[in-house]
Amino acid sequence: MTDGLAVQAFAALAQETRLAIYRRLVEAGPMGLPAGALAEALEVPAPTLSFHLAQLRGAGLITQRRSSRSLIYAVDVGRMTDVIAFLSDRCCSGQPELCLPSTRTRTDARPRRKAV
Template sequence: METNKAITVLAALAQEHRLAAFRMLAATGETGMAAGEVARQIGVPHNTMSTHLATLSNAGLITPTREGRSIIYKIVPEAMRDLMGFLTDDCCQGRPELCGISSNNAKGCC
């Protein structure tokens, strides 16, 4: 992952409702969740959540799919793996196990 891409991804996650939405969608796995349900569970207006979901989508963290009248959002596992790898590649002089991070966890996320 390039530094500028990492900055974009981290910036997308650096907001309370977007981080909550991403974590919620990560928990749903391949099933995903309708945008309206994400908004309801987080407790924000639908139009506000649409803006947050667009930010996450533009950062490449989630992807929308239309199912009937609903838009279902799912995480993009590769994006999280790439970010985790970027953040841990140089941990402890190339020995992430010294920092308590196994390279399997960093690269095998999601």
């Protein structure tokens, strides 16, 4: 993943409505959701939704497929993996274990709970 692609992915996620769209698609899982269902669920006018879907798609974060009259959108988990890897590799002071919260080293690294 190049810097340019990373910037595009961050830009796509840097907007409340788009983040909501993305998360709704995460909930929906691999089957995805048609544009209409998203528009209704998030109460966004169709042209506005279409604009944001195009942004997310341009960033490679979601995929589009047609099923009869509906266009169905779903998350591309692989791209999100790339984004997380980019942040971990390049943005954690060369110590990715400091930034990756769910590795097996986490409990070792974390200080014990303070006695109250």
